[in-house]
Amino acid sequence: MSYEYYQEVIIDLEKLFTTEIGYDVIIFAGENKNTEELHAHSNILSTRSQYFCTAFSNELAEKKNGKFIFKKPNVSPELFKIILRFIYCGKIDFIKLQCPEILKLLAIVDELGIQSLISCIQEYLIKHHDEFLQQNPIEILETVYQHESFEQLWNHCLEKICEDPRILFNSEKFINLKSSLLELLLKRDDLYLEEIIIWDGLLKWGVAQNPSISKDEDITKLKKDDITIMKKTLHKFIPLIRFYHISSEDFLDKVYPLKDLLPEDLLDGLLKFHIASSRKSNVNDIQRPRKLKCNYDSILIENQHFANFANWIDKKDSLLYNIKNNPYNFNLLYRASRDGYTPEAFHSKCDNKGATIVVAKISDSDQIIGGYNSLQWDSSDQNRSTFDSFIFLYTDRKNAKLSYSNGDQFSIRNIALNGPTFGGGNDLYCDSNGTWRSNGSCSYPKIDGMRKGIINVNDYEVFQVILKRKDENIQVQKINQDLNLKNNNIIVGKTKSDKIKNNEDKLVKRRSFKLFKTLFNEKKKQQ
Structure with a gap:
């Protein structure tokens, strides 16, 4: 039988740190009036720190009167005491430290080669000082960039900057x-x-x-x-x-x-x-466009699409939600290329899972089609009525057209031999052979540009839509959609669509003419 008394050992080591009995190392921390002499034990330092281990083993440390001498003018006595306490008994308290001090501490710990503390400090900064990291992107980036071991903090900072580059570009x-x-x-x-x-x-x-x-x-x-x-x-x-x-x-x-x-x-x-x-x-x-890494398990769409879905689900014409304050989780239930293109595969993964969003990628284009079932899928061969479901068409990666159900009894069709089916006339559906089709408008107002008949699709995905818990949801505010939403034309209804399209065509023509005129004059000067 064996016994373990870790806590007792830690207490005794902390006493040794406090009493300094038998010390053989003198460390001068700080500079000028803020210099302090600290004492330690070489065997403990060399065991816990790669820096000290190398110094002692290679006889690099200065020695005077039988004691090793180290001078650390770049480290305040307060910070070095914190490091020594961790070396001796594995304890550290960040409460009284400001974020700039913690960053200095991290750099010193890296120099001393205390790997466990390097990871600990990075995790603490990410969890408790994320706001500071975002408010001081230049200083943080340059500090972290100089240290290869700060990979965790480096990746976090880059991720935050790439999500919202304005914190950097507006600085x-x-x-x-x-x-x-x-x-x-x-x-x-x-x-x-x-x-x-x-x-x-x-x-x-x-x-x-x-x-x-x-x-x-x-x-x-x-x-x-x-x-x-x-x-x-x-x-x-x-x-x-x-x-x-x-x-x-x-x-x-x-x-x-x-x-x-x-x-x-x-x-x-x-x-x-x-x-x-x-x-x-x-x-x-x-030329490949820039795009944010998707937070959701999708190979077809991006974060902004999911933010748009949230706005449509809540019928927010003002585009209340963006990629940061999306109130919904979207859990992948089904992917045709992974799970099979058969109705059986769809129903086995998606039946009785509550509200879902269906997304299909049209072949040889950037177009996306799909729909939202606000109820649930099942194999009952029954139809369901709802005003909350919709179908949509992304004409490209940014611009979408949307059509809500008119509320008739065929809004959602639960057909066992079909995949997802929207509308009494099969306005948009996946048939028994796994082929996507549209038979025109019946339960959903017509979407201009939606193809009738067979729609060739590369793949399609189904996501379960779940409202986030209060403790994980970000407070929703009406904010200016200047990340990219101002370029996203979310169109509901034919009249609005035609009007916007005509305005866009006129604008494009004016720009093209202006550009052509400029280039013509430029070439004329060169002749």
Whole structure:
């Protein structure tokens, strides 16, 4: 039989730390008037710290009167005492420390090679000081970037910045960001910010790196010498900007005046792209867009789609919810490519699971179709009435058209031999062979652009919709949807759709004409 007395050992080691009996190490922590002499034991230090282990084993430590001497002017006595207490008895208390002090502590612990404490401090910062991390992105990034062992904190900071890059790009200290960090951020596919704002930020950063360029001068009217300087400063960043995802209007107003910063082949491609509207349909094939990593288990859609679903479910025309305050969890129940395309596979996974959202990806396009069942699926061959269900069509990754049920008795059809079926005329459904079809409008008002007949689908998914618990739900507020929602046209009804489409067509024509005129005049000057 064996016995363990861990707590007793810890208590005795803490006594040793306090009494300093038999110490053979002297540490001078701090500098000037804030210097303090601390005492410790070499055998304990070398066991718990890689730094001290190396120093003692290689005889690197200074020795005087039989005692090892260490000088640590970069570490305050208070912080070193905290570290020593952890080394001796595994205890640490962050309560009295401010976040900047904890970051300093983390850097010191990394230097001393105390791995368990490195992980502990990172976890504490992420859990208890997330707000500080977001309010001071530059300082945090640069501190963490210098230490490879801060991987947990590094990934967390990058994730937060990519979710809301404005905390970085709107910071007054953004212009002080190191070149290597800026390059790393611009390479990321999940830097979720409009490309024109990224371009504006890069220009602002570039000007700040060159004191000879006036900060008050209109950036689009730089002198020839300034353009040469900026071209040298920004040359490695230009390929990282997703220019093809900048609107024609912004390209004309904010990019083209600085065309000399761009390589000729890139500029030529962009001009052709903005003049020929047919090229814009395959923009994602030309250059991959930035998009946030999806918080949900989907291979078809992104975070913003789920935020839109929440708005539609709650019938919020004002787009109350975004990717951060979504009040619903969406749990994947079924994926056709994984679970099988048969009605049996669908019903076995999705029956009697409550409200669900169905999402299907149309082949060879960015279009998404689907519907929301506010009740539940089952195999009863019974029909159900509801005003809350809807079907939808995403004409591309951003713009959607939506149609709510008219409330008739066929709003939701639970047909055992079919997959999900919406509407009395089978307005949108997956048939017994796993083929998606639409027979037109019956229970749901017509959606312009929704194909009749067979709809070729790559894959489809079904998500269970569950309202979050109060303790995990974020307080919902009406906030400005400036992350991307301002570009998302959520259209309900034909009249509104036609009106918006006509306005968009006129705007595109005006922009194209303006751009063409500018380019024509430019070429005329060169002749």
